Amino acid sequence: MRQTITVFKGDGIGPEITDAVIRVMDAAGAELDYEIYNVGEAEYEAHGELIPKAAFESMERNKVLLKSPITTPVGKGFRSLNVFLRKKYDLYANIRPARSNHAVKTPFQDVDIVIFRENTEDLYVGVEEKIDENTVHATKLITRRASERIIRDAFEYARAHGRKKVTCVHKANILKISDGLFRDIFYEIREAYPEIAADDKIVDNVCMQMVMNPQQFDVMVMPNLYGDMLSDLASGLIGGLGLLPSSNLGEEFAMFEAVHGSAPDIAGKGIANPTALLWSACMMLEHLGQMECAAKIRRSVDTVLEEGAFNTPDIGGNATTAEYVEEIIKRL
Numbered sequence: 001m002r003q004t005i006t007v008f009k010g011d012g013i014g015p016e017i018t019d020a021v022i023r024v025m026d027a028a029g030a031e032l033d034y035e036i037y038n039v040g041e042a043e044y045e046a047h048g049e050l051i052p053k054a055a056f057e058s059m060e061r062n063k064v065l066l067k068s069p070i071t072t073p074v075g076k077g078f079r080s081l082n083v084f085l086r087k088k089y090d091l092y093a094n095i096r097p098a099r100s101n102h103a104v105k106t107p108f109q110d111v112d113i114v115i116f117r118e119n120t121e122d123l124y125v126g127v128e129e130k131i132d133e134n135t136v137h138a139t140k141l142i143t144r145r146a147s148e149r150i151i152r153d154a155f156e157y158a159r160a161h162g163r164k165k166v167t168c169v170h171k172a173n174i175l176k177i178s179d180g181l182f183r184d185i186f187y188e189i190r191e192a193y194p195e196i197a198a199d200d201k202i203v204d205n206v207c208m209q210m211v212m213n214p215q216q217f218d219v220m221v222m223p224n225l226y227g228d229m230l231s232d233l234a235s236g237l238i239g240g241l242g243l244l245p246s247s248n249l250g251e252e253f254a255m256f257e258a259v260h261g262s263a264p265d266i267a268g269k270g271i272a273n274p275t276a277l278l279w280s281a282c283m284m285l286e287h288l289g290q291m292e293c294a295a296k297i298r299r300s301v302d303t304v305l306e307e308g309a310f311n312t313p314d315i316g317g318n319a320t321t322a323e324y325v326e327e328i329i330k331r332l
Helices: 014-027 043-045 052-061 081-088 144-160 178-190 203-212 224-238 275-287 291-307 321-331
Strands: 003-008 032-037 064-067 092-099 112-118 126-132 135-138 165-170 197-202 219-222 245-249 254-258
Touching: 003 014, 003 135, 003 203, 014 032, 014 224, 014 275, 032 052, 064 224, 064 275, 081 254, 092 144, 092 224, 092 291, 112 224, 126 275, 144 165, 144 178, 165 178, 165 203, 165 224, 165 321, 178 197, 197 203, 203 224, 219 224, 245 275, 254 275, 275 291
Parallel strands: 003 032, 003 064, 064 254, 112 219, 165 197, 165 219
Antiparallel strands: 092 112, 092 245, 126 135, 245 254
């Protein structure tokens, strides 16, 4: 049965990588129809709205969004459109898998880490108070409800995907009450998953360990800020943000997006790497139950990357976006 999804094209390289991904999905036989909208800075400049009303209505109707990078205009009402969408639709689970591809040369091989980032609270609630001219307070929010659901999702993912270990990342040695609560809840929940190893590490130690021995990590779960930082670090282990996909899942809605930004410096040059958005689309297809289509795309992308002749400049090649996409389609 065909399913309709909402697509936000975004800014910078967003429109071109979105078109590339839709071409690949269609060529792979995805049972999808699309409601496509322009959003972001360019849309604001043209029509005075960052996200048109019709785009919100489409998201609320279809429940699934494929979103390319968006530029949030400075001083135009939103701290971040990404943060706004996550909070509006309670997309509490940000899942970012980082997996090595042997064709992309980095000092790190055989990295296979899945980061579960709580997406709705921590310092990202954006509550700041100016006490005086020289003092500002920022609020860090950690709740049992939000912590329980992201931690449980991490363990459920590990169980469903045959993963061996879940690591809790925190700073409870200093933030004893807030991060201490997150850590305590982690160990309460792990009791229901005796077949999965569980440990916890302080976030600064994790940063060191990830660049010394990343293979020790499997599934990782953490509050919002640490998840933002460590997922970018993980992308560096595998070759850059152009290779890191993500899903943002809630109880009703789901959003799939590349982790990287809109890269205005290369927009329109035809050299953008669509892999992160393409792999995000694979996560979306799996979410929708179109497993074989997602697997077909993954195999094709892996083959093209392994052979290397059609890689884009950011991962050591000199192919254009169009050439890379055409080669992926040939291998389907």
